[in-house]
Amino acid sequence: MTKTTRAARALPIQRRTLLAAGVAGWMTASPVFDAVAATAKTTYGAADFDAWAERTAAARMKSLPEHATRMQYFEGPTQDRLDGRWDDLSRASALADLARDRRALAELDRFPRESLTPTQRTSAALMAWALQQDVAEAAFFDHHYVFEHMEGVHVGPITFLVQEHPMRGARDVRSFLRRMEGLAALMDQGIARARAAQVRGVLMPRFITATTIGQIEQFVAVPPAANPLVISLTERMAALPDLDDAARRRVRARAETIVAKSIAPAWKRGLALMREQLPLTTDDAGVWRLPDGDRFYAARLRANTTTELTPAEIHAIGLKQVARIEGEMDGLLRQLGYADGTIEQRFRKMDADRQPTGAAPQGELLDRYTAYLRDAETRARLIFDVMPKAPVEVRREPALTEPTASAHYTTPAPDGSQPGVFWAPLAGPTYEIADMRTLVHHEAIPGHHFQLAIQMEAKELPYFRRRAAFMAGSAYVEGWALYSEQLAVENGWYDGDPVGHLGQLYGALFRARRLVVDTGLHAMKWTRQQAIDYGITPQEVDRYVTWPGQACAYMLGRLRIEALREKARQQLGDRFEIKQFHNTVLLTGDVPLTVLEQVVDAWVDSRRSAGSGSANAAP
Template identity: 55%
Template sequence: MKQEKNKASMIWLLGLLGVLAIAPLARAQQQQPADFDAWAEGVAVERMRAEPTGSTFRQYLPPAEQQLLDRQLTPNTPAYRAERIAVARTNLQQLERFERARLTPQQRSSAAVIEWSLRGAIEAEPFADYEFVFNQFRGLHVNLVNFLSQAHPIRNAQDIDNYLARLGQVADRMDSGIARAKDAAGRGFLMPRFITEASLGQFERFLADVPARNVLVVSLEQRAARLSTVTPEARAQAVAAAEKIVAESIIPAFRRAQALLQEQLPRSGMDAGLWRLPGGDKAYAYELRRNTTTDYLPEQIHRLGLAEVARIEGQMDTLLRRLGYRDGSVKDRYEKLEADLQPKGEGDPRPALLARFDTLLRDAEQRARLLFDITPKAPLVVRREPLFTEKTAAAHYSSPAKDGSLPGIFWAPLPGPGYRIADMRTLAYHEGVPGHHFQIALQQETTSLPRYRRDGVFAGGSAFAEGWALYAEQLAAESGWYEEKVGEPAADKGPDIAGRLGQLSAELFRARRLVVDTGLHAMKWTRQQAIDYGIPAHEVDRYVVNPGQACAYKIGQLHILALRGKAQQALGERFSLKAFHSLLLQTGNVPLAVLSQVVDEWVARQAKT
């Protein structure tokens, strides 16, 4: 353990020396656009050296150095956070020395993304207490388990050894998190009671099995079994070592965190929004800025959501009547449709549902050829969300590994007993094709982008990424994909009205999010009010601990649609939808203001041709 900490310290020293070495270069050659690329890459390398977990996702550094980082977990101490803020301030000062007008258009976009990311890191620091350490959605315990069991690569014997080294650091990271949670609670920052209860449920599930059946052991055992280069004896030794670490180190640490939450539970209340906390209005304003990449006020977003809800419900009413659902509210009638679509017969329906998702993805890949000039080389698969997080998880996408060891993955939670059937198509389009898989995998594969933008080293916010995925849902509907059913017998190939309702329901869901997220955090809505408005309880709980993020989808989608309309109007017959899509996808994830600038410059170039 001491050796691992010494290695981590060496990584820190190298990273900080790298920042100091960059500064004179930026001062000496601040007028040279070529120097910007070297500076930006240096900042990205330093960041990856300081964030081993993120570096593993991206495999960013030379092999020998990456191997060292792949044995580390990113620190989570106050000292670490303070050092990262100091580095961000230094980087921002260096960036300001570059004259933007002298940079190329690509460099200007990169500079804007880097600046946005650095300022966000600095602006976030006063609001660190609002990110509850052990929340049920993206808490430390969730992130550690998911990263190790799903994302840490197991490609060879060295990866297995790295995995065991990281397992040995989990308890230390959990204890750092416990200390932070205790400190925040002492200043009045407690999670709502229902969030604490949801997190305690996760701890109970994690601790329920014997160490040999713990997800961290089983994941290693299953993935190592696929390696022909590792002997059965070596695999057995590694699994036994993992079981020992889990039993002697990780489970006790998880019990300590569980005990903390159990102690805090009687002191927690039922108020849901950030308004309940000191400075909550400022924290929420920050979260909206970071997630939507705009300066919209909560009241503006709330009104926009109400208008979108009314518009979409009108469309759904018409289609529900076509299917014979005439009585009751749109919400009640759609729920009746979903009840009627539930799997029939005995046995577990989930394998068939996963197979249907796969069919939908393969069909979408064929249809997308008419709308896109470029498609990802990386494959896409669908997998069921692990049991540890299935009850609280939302469907999501994880990006492919650059070395091909992992495909793009659409993670589908199927906890049951009821299942979302009508919106299976639009969910596949959102998480997969042409949604997140196209956007994220193509960003990784676009060689015209600097490597740090391909790999998302500098955050661009949620608005473009989630806006694109919601745009992809609407694009499928606009393009007639619901004019026929998919995977049905030849005799039943008519219009997929239920699927189209599922698409509208998904869009309505995102519009309701605008109303509910702002309602919870700015207008003192209760959790029950949000549920009564049409949002499932587990989704409401997600917004409670991840404020503002639910607003990114609709804001981003509407912005992309506005940019498309503006470009169509300016270019007329010269407008190419395929070219527009290529432009957006090859720009990568950027704040919406940067995206607007990129599109405006593209329109100006097209107008001259």
């Protein structure tokens, strides 16, 4: 029952190292950046900042063609070129990006904080955060698993083409084929990265390597005509008005040839490497076993939580939250007649008793998800007055990734060609029924769809922030989504639905357990089985093993947003309005939570000054 968003991982940010120090300084004092900034001699003001920021963001996005496609960041030939390319995985590219980011940090330091507008200060703080994390990432270039089973080089690009590459006309078909043609080179970059990491003592755990081997074996076992890329391309171009049947047949034949002569041989090279590495791996799950693993994990926690909390402190917060939530669940379970056994056993029994009947219930479940989605749209109008213009819908996860996928959300295309999509894995044979409503609130309304689509549509924000050229990791995005789950409870969305309420509580319990398990695996040397025994499914445990620290963002992010709301409520009293608080958070967009706190404090001050007036403008 993972709730994660691909948009939050759109840049390589999820796998980058964030530095918390210095960012909040952009809101309160002049920043002090890398020593290279000392070479800067010219100081600029507010009139120069916006143009500089957009140029800097554009240079960044040109090095991230997948994200540029997702955001449709450019126009004309520039976007067309990027739509046919992949992100460069090579060390040389990483070093070039590092040099570019160091230069940008030095240039950013030429803009004194006091010379900038509030919106510009927030933009500068976000950019400082992202650029600093890029610089810090250089120390851990080899620590990230290139062939991990969630979004590794062998599966992530396939998912991207099937789910996110646009398909509006013949031009997109051509770029789809160019990307197919580039997959072999991308795989070879991944192989080179994985071999270099092996030399440094970085290998995936045995159980992750085995999963990856199975994924690649499945991919290469089918004939080219049945390859998921060929199938997806064929299905998606069927309705395109600027391709006739003969053109579609030629495209399909070309795609099958690329699979047979280029992609399949490359994937077999990756498979050979994984089989070669498998005997060298161990079942040790945590990154503590890697060279400098403790420092790597500390950086991952800073990256994902935007705090300086230690693993021990996060572990303790998790234990406290688990005890609190289990106490609340106990009362509801007893009301429904489930009094015997642990909370986990009773919840699972309750869910098992509500499994759908019939051989293929996926259609029924998708209809139920859609009904919950439309209900949430209606209810949200009572506590939000800024709503996304882009639509959102529920779709089933594609077959290739469904066995290992988690529920997730993809952003709408900026040009309106694709809606926001909540992707629901429905592989069966059992289904998580109780948390269906909560998944909708997390992934779609008022969770990820509100946060990400509103940010994309917010004209108050500069273009580069609307199109997410700089992002702040998982704490804001996932914290908002989990806050949204709790918001639904507070506003009566589960009234008359105790099963759904238990699903929401179990989701919160799940995130609290994550704090315990993630720190247990990576700092306290827990085994994979210990994590499973704590109440986390093997699939989820493997995710935490693969992305250290990311799972801690949810609960810690939610707790910070709730704390900011309570602080504002206490300071404003009768002048506090929940819609305006939500406006402030959503119209700020993705920022480190340290920066969000400064923005909320400024909103509170403006409300005090304005008396009963409104203060809805985004910073």
